[in-house]
Amino acid sequence: MAGSPYSIAATGGGVAAPEGFTSAARHCGIKASALDLALLAADAPAAAAGIFTQNFVKAAPVLLDQAHLAATGGRVRAIVVNSGCANACTGDQGTADAAEMAALTGAALGCPAEQVMVCSTGVIGVNLKMDALRTGIPVAAKTLARGQGLEAAKAIMTTDRGPKEHAVVVTTPAGRFTVGGMAKGAGMIEPNMATMLGFLTTDAAVEPALLRRVLVDVARESFNAITIDGDTSTNDSLFVLASGRSGVTIDEASAEALRAGLKEVALELAMAIVRGGEGVTKVVGVRVHGGATEPAARQVARTIANSLLVKTAIHGADPNWGRILAAAGRAGVPFNPREATVHVGDILLFENGLPHDDKAPLAAEYLKGDTIHITVRLGSGTEEVTVWTCDLSAEYVRINGEYRT
Amino acid sequence: MAGSPYSIAATGGGVAAPEGFTSAARHCGIKASALDLALLAADAPAAAAGIFTQNFVKAAPVLLDQAHLAATGGRVRAIVVNSGCANACTGDQGTADAAEMAALTGAALGCPAEQVMVCSTGVIGVNLKMDALRTGIPVAAKTLARGQGLEAAKAIMTTDRGPKEHAVVVTTPAGRFTVGGMAKGAGMIEPNMATMLGFLTTDAAVEPALLRRVLVDVARESFNAITIDGDTSTNDSLFVLASGRSGVTIDEASAEALRAGLKEVALELAMAIVRGGEGVTKVVGVRVHGGATEPAARQVARTIANSLLVKTAIHGADPNWGRILAAAGRAGVPFNPREATVHVGDILLFENGLPHDDKAPLAAEYLKGDTIHITVRLGSGTEEVTVWTCDLSAEYVRINGEYRT
Numbered sequence: 157m158a159g160s161p162y163s164i165a166a167t168g169g170g171v172a173a174p175e176g177f178t179s180a181a182r183h184c185g186i187k188a189s190a191l192d193l194a195l196l197a198a199d200a201p202a203a204a205a206g207i208f209t210q211n212f213v214k215a216a217p218v219l220l221d222q223a224h225l226a227a228t229g230g231r232v233r234a235i236v237v238n239s240g241c242a243n244a245c246t247g248d249q250g251t252a253d254a255a256e257m258a259a260l261t262g263a264a265l266g267c268p269a270e271q272v273m274v275c276s277t278g279v280i281g282v283n284l285k286m287d288a289l290r291t292g293i294p295v296a297a298k299t300l301a302r303g304q305g306l307e308a309a310k311a312i313m314t315t316d317r318g319p320k321e322h323a324v325v326v327t328t329p330a331g332r333f334t335v336g337g338m339a340k341g342a343g344m345i346e347p348n349m350a351t352m353l354g355f356l357t358t359d360a361a362v363e364p365a366l367l368r369r370v371l372v373d374v375a376r377e378s379f380n381a382i383t384i385d386g387d388t389s390t391n392d393s394l395f396v397l398a399s400g401r402s403g404v405t406i407d408e409a410s411a412e413a414l415r416a417g418l419k420e421v422a423l424e425l426a427m428a429i430v431r432g433g434e435g436v437t438k439v440v441g442v443r444v445h446g447g448a449t450e451p452a453a454r455q456v457a458r459t460i461a462n463s464l465l466v467k468t469a470i471h472g473a474d475p476n477w478g479r480i481l482a483a484a485g486r487a488g489v490p491f492n493p494r495e496a497t498v499h500v501g502d503i504l505l506f507e508n509g510l511p512h513d514d515k516a517p518l519a520a521e522y523l524k525g526d527t528i529h530i531t532v533r534l535g536s537g538t539e540e541v542t543v544w545t546c547d548l549s550a551e552y553v554r555i556n557g558e559y560r561t
Numbered sequence: 562m563a564g565s566p567y568s569i570a571a572t573g574g575g576v577a578a579p580e581g582f583t584s585a586a587r588h589c590g591i592k593a594s595a596l597d598l599a600l601l602a603a604d605a606p607a608a609a610a611g612i613f614t615q616n617f618v619k620a621a622p623v624l625l626d627q628a629h630l631a632a633t634g635g636r637v638r639a640i641v642v643n644s645g646c647a648n649a650c651t652g653d654q655g656t657a658d659a660a661e662m663a664a665l666t667g668a669a670l671g672c673p674a675e676q677v678m679v680c681s682t683g684v685i686g687v688n689l690k691m692d693a694l695r696t697g698i699p700v701a702a703k704t705l706a707r708g709q710g711l712e713a714a715k716a717i718m719t720t721d722r723g724p725k726e727h728a729v730v731v732t733t734p735a736g737r738f739t740v741g742g743m744a745k746g747a748g749m750i751e752p753n754m755a756t757m758l759g760f761l762t763t764d765a766a767v768e769p770a771l772l773r774r775v776l777v778d779v780a781r782e783s784f785n786a787i788t789i790d791g792d793t794s795t796n797d798s799l800f801v802l803a804s805g806r807s808g809v810t811i812d813e814a815s816a817e818a819l820r821a822g823l824k825e826v827a828l829e830l831a832m833a834i835v836r837g838g839e840g841v842t843k844v845v846g847v848r849v850h851g852g853a854t855e856p857a858a859r860q861v862a863r864t865i866a867n868s869l870l871v872k873t874a875i876h877g878a879d880p881n882w883g884r885i886l887a888a889a890g891r892a893g894v895p896f897n898p899r900e901a902t903v904h905v906g907d908i909l910l911f912e913n914g915l916p917h918d919d920k921a922p923l924a925a926e927y928l929k930g931d932t933i934h935i936t937v938r939l940g941s942g943t944e945e946v947t948v949w950t951c952d953l954s955a956e957y958v959r960i961n962g963e964y965r966t
Contacts (some may be wrong), residue, residue, distance in 0.1 A: 213890035213898045245883065245898070247914045280883045281916035388891045464869070468958050478650065478685045485618035486793045493618045493650070509652045511686035550955035553873050
C-alpha cells in the first residue's frame, strides 16, 4: 500500500476487537443444546447503519430494526441475536415478540428499546420461546465482556460449519482504528434456517449518514457480491456500529480508509459464507469487464454465477466456455459476441466469435483447483464487476432434497 | 367444449399431418450413425412465422432465418434441420454454411433460398460438415412424403430420450383443419447439444401477420411457459407454417380456434420436453394468481419455478412452503405476505401470514406423485399465469458435471 494514505493489517478477534464494544453468548433454550443467544453492546450509543433483505416477505425483527434506526437517526446501543428460530411468518405474535426482545435488552442495559437492534435466525413459521429469552437476555447482559467475540460468532450459527469472525487495524495519518466483524450463513442451503447475518464494528468516529453510504458501498462488493443459488431470505441483515473510541474521526475526505477496512472484514466473512456452504467444493469468482454500465456488468456476472449449467460444469472441471457465453447472452444485456472473450483462469477459451478448443485440456486441469476465476469481457465499455459463487454438487441437491420441514 | 364455436380432437401423426406438407429424414453423416437431417416441405409457399432465442449470442441459422422471414414477408417453402452440430460460435464460416444449407434446399425444391428456414442443433463452436449436407439435402428432397413425420421428429433429436410429435383436428362452423407439430429439447441438460426447436404446421389459411400474433400468444402459454433451469440457448427457435389446404380461412374473428389448436399441440410438445429432461422425476406446474399484472404474476411464477431450493424440496417431497414464499418474495414484485396463500395440490399450507403445519404430512404424501401443482395467491389483483418446470435431482448434477466438452 506504498503511497496510499492508509494501510490495513489483520489482527485477532472479531466483533468486540474495536474499542468500546463487548459481547456475550448464552445457551438460553431456543435450541436443544448449542449456544443460541448473542449480545453485542456498545459502551455508549454508537453511530449505526443497517441494510436489510430486499425480499417482500420480511421477518418481524427486520421490520422492527428498520423502524428503530429511523426513530433514532442511527444510534444503537446493542444488538441482540437469537438462533434456532427466525421469527418470520409469525403474524402479530411475532411482531410483539421482536419488540419484547428489544425491551428486555434495553431494560437489562439501561437504554431505550429503540436503541436495540433485534435479529433472529432459524426455522420460519414458528414462534419464539419468549420464556427462554426473558431469562436469557438479562443473564447475557451481565456477562458482557471483551475477548469473547468468538463465542458470540458461535451463538449466531445455524447450519454453518463453523464460526466466522475477522478483524483488521487500519493505520491512517490521523491515527489507527480497528474494524471487526462476525457473520453467519451458509448460502440458502437450508433456507428455513439459513439467513445471512453480518455485524461489523469499528472504533472510528463517523456520522450515521456517512456510515450508511460507506456500508452500502462495502455491501455491494462483499455480502451483495456473493450468490450461492440466487435465493434471499426473509431475515438477511447487515449492521455496522461505530463507537468513535479510537479518537480517529472519519469524514468525506478520509472515508476511503474506513471503506477499505470494512470491506476487508466484510469480504473475508462473505467468502467464508460461500466456502462454508454445504456441498461446496470450489469457490468461483466471476469477473465481467468491458461493461457499458456497472449494473449491466453486474447483471451478466450474476447470471453466469447463478447458472446451474455453469456451476455444474465447474464442479465437474469441464471448461465449458459455451455455457458461460450462453449465460452471458441471456442476461438481458446487449453485447456483440465477436467482441467478447471468455477466460478460465488466465486461459483464453473464446475470442473473435470463435473457440480455442486446443486450450481445453489446460483449462480442465486448472478447474481441478478449489478457487476458480472466470473472466468475461463484453467489449461494450469500461465497467467491471466481480461476483463470488460456488460450484453445484450432487451433495447440495441431496442435502436440500432430504431436508424435511 | 359444449357451446364453444370449435372443438379439438387428437389425431395421429405430427408435422406432416396437416394437408399440404411432406417430410423426410436422413442420416447424412454429421452424427456417427443416427438420423441427423430432417426436411419439412410445403407443397407451395406457406404463410409462416417464427420466434427466436432472446439470447444475444445467436447462432448463424437464427440470424439467417430472421433475415429470410423479413425478406419474404413470412412465406416459407421448406425448413431444413440438422442435428449433431449447432453451427453456433462459428464465425464467418458459420454464416456462409447456413446460407449454403438454404441454397442447397432451395435448389433441390426449385424455390428461392429465401423461402427456406435453416435450423441446426448440437455441439457449438464446431463447423458443419458441409460435404455431408451437400450430398444429404438433395437425397432428402427426393424422399419427401406424407406419413413419415415421426422419422423427422427423430432426426432433429440430440439428447432427447425420444421423438416428440403431436397433432389435432379442430372443428369449426367453417369446417375442419388440422394442426401438427414436432419438437426437440431436453431442458438445457447438455446445453452444447440442447437447443429447443419447435415446428408447428396447419392446413388452415391465415395471413402471416395474424399467424405471427397467434404464435406469440401460443408460445407464451407453451414453450415460453416451461423452464428447466432458466437457461436459454443460442439456437432456440419456434416456427409455424400454414398451407391453407383445408379450405378453412382464419381471420381475427375465428383466430381463437387456430390459437387453441396450436396451443394444444405446442403445450403437449413443451410438456414432453420438461418430462424428458435427464434426471427429471416430477413435472411441476406453478400457478400464480391474484397478480396486479400478468408480467408481475409471470415473474413470480418463474422465480419460484427456477428456485433451486423449491426444485430440490419438491424432489425430496418436502412441503416447504417457506421456500416457495421466500422465492415469491424475492421476485421483485411487491405483495403483502398477509394477503398471500400457498397451496401444494389443493392443500393450503400458508394463509394470513401464518403456516398450517398440521397439513404438512398430507402435503408430503401428495408430493410423492409425478405431477405436482403449486399455487400461490398474491392478493394484489386478478391476473394469473402458469409456468411449468421440473424437480432438481442429484442425477441432473451428475449428468451436467460429468459431461465434457
